[in-house]
Structures are given as structure tokens and as C-alpha cells.
Amino acid sequence: MRRLVREVEVRPSQLVLPMFVSDTPGDISSMPGVRRHGVDEIGGAAERAVAAGVGGIMLFGVPADSAKDEQGTQGWAEDGILQRGLRAVRGALGNDTVIMADTCLDEFTTHGHCGFLTPEGTVDNDATLAAYVSMAIAQVEAGAHVVSPSGMMDAQVEHIRAGLDGQGLHDIAILAYAAKYASAFYGPFREAVASSLQGDRRTYQQDPANRREGLREAELDLAEGADMVMVKPAGYYLDVLSDVAAASDVPVAAYQVSGEYAMIEAAAGQGWIDRRAAVTESVTAIVRAGADIVLTYWAEELATWLK
Numbered sequence: 001m002r003r004l005v006r007e008v009e010v011r012p013s014q015l016v017l018p019m020f021v022s023d024t025p026g027d028i029s030s031m032p033g034v035r036r037h038g039v040d041e042i043g044g045a046a047e048r049a050v051a052a053g054v055g056g057i058m059l060f061g062v063p064a065d066s067a068k069d070e071q072g073t074q075g076w077a078e079d080g081i082l083q084r085g086l087r088a089v090r091g092a093l094g095n096d097t098v099i100m101a102d103t104c105l106d107e108f109t110t111h112g113h114c115g116f117l118t119p120e121g122t123v124d125n126d127a128t129l130a131a132y133v134s135m136a137i138a139q140v141e142a143g144a145h146v147v148s149p150s151g152m153m154d155a156q157v158e159h160i161r162a163g164l165d166g167q168g169l170h171d172i173a174i175l176a177y178a179a180k181y182a183s184a185f186y187g188p189f190r191e192a193v194a195s196s197l198q199g200d201r202r203t204y205q206q207d208p209a210n211r212r213e214g215l216r217e218a219e220l221d222l223a224e225g226a227d228m229v230m231v232k233p234a235g236y237y238l239d240v241l242s243d244v245a246a247a248s249d250v251p252v253a254a255y256q257v258s259g260e261y262a263m264i265e266a267a268a269g270q271g272w273i274d275r276r277a278a279v280t281e282s283v284t285a286i287v288r289a290g291a292d293i294v295l296t297y298w299a300e301e302l303a304t305w306l307k
Contacts, residue, residue: 008288010280012053012303016100016253016295019045020192021085022062030188031258032265034297036062039084043092053303056098058148058295059085062193063108071116072108076134080108083142090143100146100175101139103132103160112197114151114204123204125153132156133163140164140172148230150177152204152217157224175253176226179214179240181206183233185259192258214240215247222248228293233257235282238289245290253293254286261297276305 020028025038037045046057061082067074074080082101089099105128106114115128128151136147147164149156157176164172182205190197206213214237218229227250231241234254245252264282268275279298286294296302 008284010284010287010294010302010306011055012306013055014287014291014293015054015283015299015303016056016058016098016293017049017054017299018058018060018255018295018297019049020060020062021081021088023064023081024062028188028192030191030262031297032269034192034261036192037085039081039088042085043088046089046097047092049300049303050093050097052300053307054097054299055293056100056146057089058100058102059089059144060102060193061085061107065194065196068108068110068196070110071131072105075105075108076131076138078138078142080138083138086139086142086144095145098145099143100148101142101144102150103135103139103147104150105131105135106151106195106197107193110196112195113199114201115153125155125204128153129155129159133159136160136164136172137167137169140169144172146173146175146228148175148177150180150232152177152180152206154220155224157221157226161225173227174225175228175230176221176224177232177255178218178221178226178229179206179231179237179244181208181214181233181237183208183236183257183259185233185236185257188258188262208236211240211243215243218244218248222250226250228253230255230295231291233260234286234291234294235260238285241286241289241291245292251292252290253295254289254291256283256286256294256296256298258297280305
């Protein structure tokens with residue numbers, strides 16, 4: 001009877017697996033079960049995720065410290081780690097799943113911020129936009145089906161759309177990180193990408209106390225032509241996610257971030273909670289709140305459970 005009247009059913013095809021590619025592969029201590037993959041292994045790992053049934057992969061590049069500079073130029077370099085990873089994944093998968101790329105400078109800059117800095121040390125929103133366009137074009141040429149601007153720069157979607165169209169890349173989708181909060185739950189991710197962040201991102205990511213602002217930011221990205229919009233983090237922002245889902249006329253994604261993952265893994269590792277039940281419930285709640293797409297580090301494992 002419970003199965004018959006269930007209102008929400010999570011599908012493997014709506015799960016996206018975030019993956020990290022690096023020239024120095026290895027496990028991530030704060031995210032048990034997650035690792036940085038080498039370029040030579042990322043294709044095989046992606047194939048396993050597709051075999052499990054996931055609907056997409058989101059790729060993040062982890063450059064060596066020596067490859068970083070003030071402007072993050074390796075972010076759009078042909079031989080940048082993310083572009084090499086994208087080529088490896090596209091070569092292994094072709095069009096078997098949706099290949100997404102994170103379109104942001106933070107991993108590639110020496111200061112760890114998502115945009116260029118002014119001489120005073122503040123993020124220069126408008127100067128950054130051209131770099132995002134260059135990144136998006138480089139990612140598409142390397143094999144991405146979807147580019148995902150995550151830096152919360154005003155007008156990032158509009159500029160990327162114009163840049164892609166100007167190159168004749170009309171079939172590329174833009175997944176906008178539309179409502180991205182300055183969250184404490186990103187900590188393990190910063191280990192994963194060997195972040196060089198100095199200070200914090202509160203001048204361009206949203207205040208966790210603001211609900212209406214999240215909807216307003218999503219509406220701006222929709223007006224600029226986003227094909228999909230995202231709320232990040234997911235589990236602690238279900239109210240914002242519900243608001244965005246009710247207002248959006250395009251698919252809505254939500255990112256179950258590294259801190260959410262790490263807390264469940266840590267508690268389960270101590271035997272304090274049922275791991276499988278907690279993972280399943282947490283993702284179900286995100287879908288129940290309105291997400292069409294869920295980015296989660298459990299995507300591959302959860303997809304096998306749901307088959």
C-alpha cells in the first residue's frame with residue numbers, strides 16, 4: 001500500500017555524479033569513497049557511473065599549484081586539466097550520458113576566488129565575464145554537453161549564451177548555479193580541489209538567511225536564457241528549492257554538497273545512523289522539494305540501489 005501511494009520516486013536518470021580530475025590522483029580524506037581521478041582513469045570511472053544508470057556527470061578540474069595564476073588562465077587553456085579530463089570522458093562515453101563542466105575560475109586562481117580581483121582585492125564582476133565565455137567555449141570544444149557557470153557573477157549566463165552563439169555552438173545547454181549560498185558545508189570540497197581560497201566569498205555568494213533573494217537570483221538567470229537552474233546547497237535550502245521549482249519553466253537542479261555527504265558518511269561510519277536509509281531519504285527529500293536533477297556524490301551507488 002505504501003509503495004502504491006508513494007508520491008515521489010527518485011530515478012537513476014535524474015542523478016548527476018560530480019567527479020574530480022587531477023594530475024595527482026588520490027582519495028579525499030574528508031569525503032570517504034570519493035577520489036580525485038587521473039586523466040588516464042577518469043574515462044573508466046565515468047563508464048562505471050553510466051553503467052550504474054546515472055543521468056549525467058559534472059566534471060571539476062584540480063590543477064597543480066604551479067599551474068595557478070592570478071587570473072586562472074588554465075581554466076580555459078587547451079591543455080588545462082579540466083579540458084584534458086573532458087576529452088578523456090567524452091572519448092570514453094561519447095553521447096552515452098550528459099557531460100557537464102563546472103565553469104568557474106576558483107580552482108585555477110592563486111587567490112581561490114571565482115573572478116578576477118581588483119587592485120583593492122575585491123572581485124571584479126564585469127572583468128570576469130569574458131573569462132567565463134572563454135572557459136565555456138574551451139569546455140565545449142573539449143567535449144562538454146553542458147556548461148555550468150557557478151561563480152555567481154551577475155550576467156554570467158547572458159554573456160556565456162552570447163559567446164556560445166557567436167561561435168555557432170547553439171546546441172550547448174547552460175546549467176546556471178542560480179541560487180548559490182555562502183555555505184559552511186563546502187569545506188570538504190575545498191580539500192577535494194586543493195583550494196587556494198583567501199578570505200571568503202560572502203560578497204558574491206548569498207547570505208544563508210535570505211530566502212527571497214534565492215528566487216530573485218534564479219529569475220534573473222532565467223531571464224538571461226539559462227536552460228537549467230540550480231540551488232546549492234540542497235538539503236539545508238529546501239525552502240529555496242521549492243520556491244525556485246514553483247517559479248521555473250526550465251528543469252531545476254540541486255547540489256547535495258560535500259558537507260552534506262561528509263556528515264552522513266561520518267555518522268554512518270560511527271554506527272549512529274543507517275547509511276543506506278539516510279542517503280536515500282536525503283535525496284528523496286531534495287526531489288520532493290522540487291528538484292528535477294540532483295547532483296550527489298552518491299549518484300552511482302544510489303542508482304544501483306534504485307534499479
